[in-house]
Amino acid sequence: MKKYLKSYAIVALGSVIFALAFDWFFAPNQVAMGGITGLAQVINALVPWLSVGVLAFVLNVPLFLAGWKYIGFHLLASSLFSMLVSSVAIDAIAAVYAFPAMDPMLATLCGGALMGLGLGIVFSQGATTGGTDVVARLLKLRIPWLPMGKLMLAPDFVVLVLAAVVFGGMEAALYGAVGLFVTTRVMDTVLYGLDTSKVAYIISDEWKAVSDMLMGDLDRGVTLLQGEGGYTGTEKKVLLVAFKQKEIVDIKRRVHDIDPDAFMIVCDAHDVLGEGFGNYRKEDI
Numbered sequence: 001m002k003k004y005l006k007s008y009a010i011v012a013l014g015s016v017i018f019a020l021a022f023d024w025f026f027a028p029n030q031v032a033m034g035g036i037t038g039l040a041q042v043i044n045a046l047v048p049w050l051s052v053g054v055l056a057f058v059l060n061v062p063l064f065l066a067g068w069k070y071i072g073f074h075l076l077a078s079s080l081f082s083m084l085v086s087s088v089a090i091d092a093i094a095a096v097y098a099f100p101a102m103d104p105m106l107a108t109l110c111g112g113a114l115m116g117l118g119l120g121i122v123f124s125q126g127a128t129t130g131g132t133d134v135v136a137r138l139l140k141l142r143i144p145w146l147p148m149g150k151l152m153l154a155p156d157f158v159v160l161v162l163a164a165v166v167f168g169g170m171e172a173a174l175y176g177a178v179g180l181f182v183t184t185r186v187m188d189t190v191l192y193g194l195d196t197s198k199v200a201y202i203i204s205d206e207w208k209a210v211s212d213m214l215m216g217d218l219d220r221g222v223t224l225l226q227g228e229g230g231y232t233g234t235e236k237k238v239l240l241v242a243f244k245q246k247e248i249v250d251i252k253r254r255v256h257d258i259d260p261d262a263f264m265i266v267c268d269a270h271d272v273l274g275e276g277f278g279n280y281r282k283e284d285i
Contacts, residue, residue, distance in 0.1 A: 007125045008081060014121030015082045018129055019089035021118060025111025027052070027094070028101045032163030032176030033115075034156025036060055036130055037090075042159070042166045053091035057083065060130035078127035086129050108175045112182030119183065120190025156180050199242050199269040202255060203227060204262035207237040213254055214241050242269060 026033050026041070033041065040055035060083050064076060101107075122129055128136075136151040143151065160180070164173035204210050207224075214220045225238040243251060248266065255262050 008078065011078055011082050011122055011125050011127045012085050014118045014125075015085035015129060016089050017118030017121065018115055019086045019093055019118075021111050021115035022052070022090055023093040024099045025102075025107040025114065026179070028099045029104050029107040029175075030167060030172050031104060031108050031111065031179060032160050032167065032172045033111075034159045034176065034180050036063070037086075038156070038159040038163060038176070042163050045166050051091050051094075053087040053089075053094075056090070056130070057087040060087075063130065063135065075126055075128070078125065079130060082122050082127045083130035104171075104175050105178075108179040109182055112179035113186050115179070116183040116186025117190060120187040123187065123191055153180065153184065197242055197269045198245055198248055199240065199267050200251065201225075201265040201267075202239040202241070202262060203236050203264075204239070204255070204259040206259040206262070207239055209258050210255055210262065211239055213258060214239070214251070217254070218243070218247065218251065220247075 022033070022037060025031065032038060036059045037052065037056050040052045040059060043055050044050055044052050064080060064083075119129065135155050139151045140146070157177070157180070160173045160176045163176060164170050167173070202210055211222045211224070214222050220241050220243050223240040225240055227236040227238040228234065229236060241251075252264065252266075255264060
């Protein structure tokens, strides 16, 4: 029970941050945003007596009904909770205080970062704020290898085009596109972390010394792969090692000291799981 209460408290916090970003930076500066909230913003510009919070709630209902079968009860319940909190918070914050307008680019960057933080917190608990977040979550079931931020881009850009038409110019939509980019980057950072891990493939005649150095001095696991030179046909040992980004300079220096002729390929690696890295959680997205 405590686990669920903590999870819903975190979802509520993320939802309020999301609402604050909208009321503080997007709404007063007429910066368009994607998703159902952005669509509600467009409709509100045409029909001012309909509040953004109420519109977001009404527009979300069909999406939740459509997603019921695929996303499960926990995700549905937590997402409904997040949607309710964010919808109420948007209207409540707007009623309590009207934020003044500021430089549109500053509003776009700060608003995008704050909204990305809020969405990242909500998504980290296996919930969504509704709208295109639900669409992205459903797409994630079919395309699990794409980050959530990228899955949200397509439907959000459609909303930005509508905003450009309604607001009578491309400026609001272009600012919105910048904000959307910042939002997805910050959200993915919250979800997947700042410290991008690395994977290195090392081919060296001194493979034993390199392997001993990696395991003994740096306490990194090493996997030996069997390789063969395409031109010479000579058999080679290929070392596969995963490590933190901050270790890359030290590893390259040490490998070079052992074998200046070593062939080394370093690649980015996301979600490295296991000893010395992260652990898998069922709710991870």
